[in-house]
Amino acid sequence: MKNGFKRRFPVSGMKRLSVGILLSVCVLCGCASAPPPEPAPPDELTIRQVLEIPGVSKNELFERAKTWVGQSFSNSLDVIQSANRTRGTVIGKTYISHSRPARFGQKDFFELRFTLMVEAKDNKIRTTFTDMRLMNQFGVQTILKTDMEELRPRLEEAVKSLVASFNTEKTDENW
Secondary structure (H helix, E strand, C coil): CHHHHHHHCCHHHHHHHHHHHHHHHHHHHHHHCCCCCCECCHHHHCEEEEEECCCCCHHHHHHHHHHHHHHHCCCCCCCEEEEECCCCEEEEEEEEEEEEECHHHCEEEEEEEEEEEEEEECCEEEEEEEEEEEEECCEEECCEHHHHHHHHHHHHHHHHHHHHHHHCCCCCCCC
16 A cells, blocks of 8 residues: 555645645735725815815805705705805715725625715815724724725816806806
């Protein structure tokens, strides 16, 4: 029986097999010990922009901002929480969808929930995104630095659409 074993599995073949298994284990352990993704620092979880809109009154800015928040972020959450004409503020809670790469080429899907405040003064507005939470079916997840690198431009682009709405002509009120 020993002779049959040696013929089928010569010693040099066993060494190769052992070395191959050892290398495979080392490679798999190396992949598993990759550093964890870096969470976004707290100061990156607030996005604030002040934009000048010359020739537009506070009331006009307030009304347009209220309409913009309702139209741009309409979903199942209660969008507008507060609208105060005297102070020129609109506060809403809403979300946008987000995904990030997961293992084996798949994606994890999330909702970025946040509070949006638009403040109006004559000739300018200030938008602030705060209280950011990344949610999925398992609850609140950590917002990573890579998430914010993708989400920040999307939120800033949304604000640009608000400013662009002031540059369009008003529709005829007598329809």
